[in-house]
Amino acid sequence: MILLSGGTGTPKLLQGIRRVIPDEEITVIVNTAEDIVVSGSLVSPDVDTILYLFSGVLDISKWWGIRNDTFHTNNALKKMGINEKLMLGDADRATCIFRDVLMQKGASLTEATLSLSAALGIKAKILPMCNEKVDTMIKTPEGILHFQDFWVGSRGNPEVLGVDITGIKKARLTKEILDALKLEDNVIIGPSNPITSIGPILALKGIKEILMTKKVIAVSPIIGNSPVSGPAGKLMSAKGYPVSSNGVARCYGDILDIMVIDDRDTAKGDTAKEPDFNLKTVRFDTIMTSVEKSEKLARNILKLFQDI
Ligand code: GDP
Secondary structure (H helix, E strand, C coil), X not given: CXXXXXXXXXXXXXXXXXXXXCHHHCEEEECCCCCXXXXXXXXXXXXXXXXXXXXXXXXXXXXXXXXXXXXXHHHHHXXXXXXXXXXXXXXXXXXXXXXXXXXXXXXXHHHHHHHHHHHCCCCCEEEECCCCCCEEEEEECCEEEEHHHHXXXXXCCCCCCEEEEECHHHCCCCHHHHHXXXXXXXXXXXXXXXXXXXHHHHCCCCHHHHHHCCEEEEECCEECCEECCXXXXXXXXXXXXXXXXXXXXXXXXXXXXXXXXXXCCCCCHXXXXXXXXXXXXXXXXXXXXXXXXXXXXXXXXHHHHHHC
């Protein structure tokens, strides 16, 4: 099973998937367009969340960082006048240092991530979406902000005039991703942000053509006319999509075979219409407030592959 993932919604679903499918049979292609250098270390927030999920240390009260991590380095830097852009825990920083050491010796981000996975005893294959530097830039009335400056630095408050994924045209699908896609027919696009988490992955040259030949099920991160959490609504509007499951389906286009929407979804008018292409929609309870709920959703989704 292959999943396309960001750092919150899809990891929640992965909690459940792991209770049904052995980790060895799971590949996660992870967004890297929110990566940023903090105090000299490359932080890959979505990749790290997935690494921590599979190694059992993820802080699932926040969906980032390591449970019970300390913040001595972050606090010491603060005392010296350095306010880090992201709150980086000490053990979390060790992950970054491990990655930096390998990358300074010439490893790609994918190679460094595979080494990190091995060091953490992870059996799933965790693959960054590409090795090149790609950045999500948010156009606001105050200027163009890196996604992390918009979302963490400015708490997502500025009006969004546009979203640009810089560097994406030069990014290439990795050999590891191509190999994984050769071996697997079933793909889940988890309930992640369609613009900033899944958007960059689907913008990679050639991936949509490959996904057209696969069985693809997407889970909507939008219920009615709002995301479950985060800035997806604002970003979808800025890109001209309706904030609805239908809008999510339109973002992904005809690679989809089935769209899973929430039982509670009551979007009206244009937003409730089927998209222009042939798409089956199925309703489940998609709000994953416990691992049991994630598992139930995972089982329901996995059964759907038999109908495609
Ligand atoms: P990010 O990298 O932290 O932005 O995380 P993702 O892109 O992976 O996930 C963010 C999206 O997850 C948001 O748009 C939320 O609406 C969605 N989300 C979070 N929790 C849930 C949930 O329990 N169910 C559904 N359907 N969507 C969720």
